[in-house]
Amino acid sequence: MKLIEPDEIADFHAVLHARHLAVDDFALHEIDTTDPKTDEIFALTGFVTVTRKSTGHKRQYPIGDGSHWVEEFQRDLQEGIFD
DSSP states (O other), X not given: OOOSOHHHHHXXXXXXXXXXXXXXXXXXXXXXXXXXTOOSOOOOXXXXXXXXXXXXXXXXXXXXXXXXXXXXXXXHHHTTTXX
């Protein structure tokens, strides 16, 4: 199951385009940590690791229901974390 929604991918790409950064210089790796054994209605949870290929810098963000990983990524990008 994919946790990253298509609109989040579009927002991620928009952040990169706004900063004139190449989309193909960044890789996303998603890890689903949702507990499939629960009988309760559960929130989807996981992590995405964003890697900038040209620098090798990585950052991990929580993803799933109610996450704000794109905004966190944008803040880190502005702070130079991926430079």
